[in-house]
């Protein structure tokens with residue numbers, strides 16, 4: 001039988017154990033104690049553990065000794081130092097189950113004076129190695145709550161029952177525990193430092209700490225990148241040169257205002273619009289938070305700062321793209337430009353040749369001509385033929401913009417420039433940068449907008465409404481008007497200087513009546529377009545329709561022709577397109593009375609008009625071609641009007 005002793009008294013005071021020994025044993029123990037103390041005195045960390053097991057084995061005259069650390073699972077230990085067969089050995093890790101160490105780990109001091117292997121038959125190594133005696137002391141944390149590891153000695157000889165070395169082991173277990181606690185604290189600190197430095201290193205934001213004098217004490221890798229300055233250069237330097245004046249003042253004020261007593265609740269979110277300065281002097285927009293920090297009674301400040309340059313740029317690009325998208329969508333909807341520009345008449349060919357010549361230059365073009373003559377079509381053709389064709393063509397109808405908004409629409413506005421200007425907005429000049437701006441109905445511009453437009457034409461620069469920053473653009477201007485600008489200038493309705501600037505290269509679009517040969521061409525072009533769109537097979541214009549179109553003066557020019565053909569195509573039933581009577585009626589209603597014509601009363605005019613219609617319809621009142629349909633009256637209403645106005649069918653025309 002082996003002799004096993006388990007001491008229940010964990011807190012026995014080892015030194016007093018020694019004092020109780022007989023003098024000769026006490027001396028021997030004191031000698032061993034001194035040699036162990038001297039052998040381990042200067043060592044710390046791993047070196048201490050190595051010295052401890054060595055000195056312990058030598059001092060107590062045993063062959064093996066180790067000190068271990070309990071692993072987190074609680075079921076295994078790893079040696080911190082291992083003395084084996086009278087010499088140092090590599091550390092080992094082992095399961096506690098079926099070992100005397102398992103009992104030690106429950107907090108007991110354990111010793112087996114001989115045949116320890118008999119008590120642990122499953123632990124084959126004990127027998128193999130010829131281990132006879134075992135002594136183990138637990139390492140319990142200072143708080144007494146945590147099992148940390150153990151200190152053990154093993155020997156290949158039985159030992160005496162009253163093995164006094166146990167007192168020594170208790171002394172050194174306390175030392176080993178203190179060293180182990182220090183090692184674990186160091187490890188925890190190292191881990192937390194690693195975590196902190198990996199947070200600092202991986203942070204996208206600059207993290208900077210400042211001391212009370214606002215000198216930099218920490219500068220993370222993101223700060224190095226953002227400020228283009230190495231930490232080694234920045235640390236110890238004042239932070240002020242890295243900030244714009246406004247930000248610098250804000251920081252100074254903040255540091256002064258922070259009350260040490262309420263230090264934790266005084267975080268500051270720096271307002272929008274702040275800028276900082278890179279090491280090379282470049283200023284950039286930032287967002288930042290400032291917070292106070294107390295370390296060991298000393299005041300520090302943390303600045304977390306984000307470079308907003310890219311975000312602002314992306315936002316600006318996004319805004320521009322969104323604006324462009326809206327324009328392009330609008331354009332797709334409204335653009336009715338023909339697949340090709342129809343017109344073989346000399347007048348049209350001449351206008352087109354001018355457009356072709358001027359397209360490749362950056363000259364301002366002024367398109368004049370009656371409404372519907374194709375000024376917008378030519379403006380786009382000039383853009384498409386120019387080198388700017390890959391950039392935007394931005395059409396603006398000046399007549400469609402309310403007077404008070406025209407300037408902000410063209411030149412943009414700053415936030416707060418006027419009531420309702422809640423955000424900054426780019427104008428169409430900025431949008432058209434690199435491309436072409438088409439100002440339709442330019443004669444409708446307000447005086448303010450005329451002045452600004454003149455400046456852009458002269459210097460290619462302007463300010464947004466409410467803005468101070470001068471913006472430069474590269475825009476080609478094409479303007480159009482159906483008004484007589486020269487006359488407007490004379491009458492004071494249009495700036496003369498602007499007129500001359502616009503009139504650099506005028507192209508007059510001929511009216512349709514000036515190019516009758518184009519009428520059938522255009523009519524067929526529109527007929528083909530609408531018939532295809534409506535899925536109708538209309539082969540051609542009827543000869544009568546052609547004649548009618550040629551005899552009509554087209555005050556609304558191509559737009560009107562297009563509308564007439566569309567209407568006729570809707571009504572068409574056969575393969576040949578007919579133009580209904582409405583065209584003649586348009587003509588008659590549009591005829592202006594000449595000065596020699598007598599002025600009639602309303603009733604006399606009504607009578608004359610109804611008569612005229614009746615003559616045209618050969619006195620047919622009802623039906624699709626009848627006078628009532630043309631006059632948009634109920635036939636019985638027309639009859640009663642005729643009766644009232646004494647209109648009777650003449651006998652001759654019966």
Ligand SMILES: Nc1ncnc2c1ncn2[C@@H]1O[C@H](COP(=O)(O)OP(=O)(O)OP(=O)(O)O)[C@@H](O)[C@H]1O
Nearest residue numbers: 336337338341342371372373374375376377558559
């Ligand atoms: N040469 C052409 N060939 C085919 N279609 C044309 C031609 N010229 C104009 N159009 C068409 O006629 C219509 C009117 O043209 P546009 O809007 O260019 O006239 P405008 O002179 O600018 O009119 P406004 O002065 O009223 O603005 C458009 O639908 C256009 O597509």
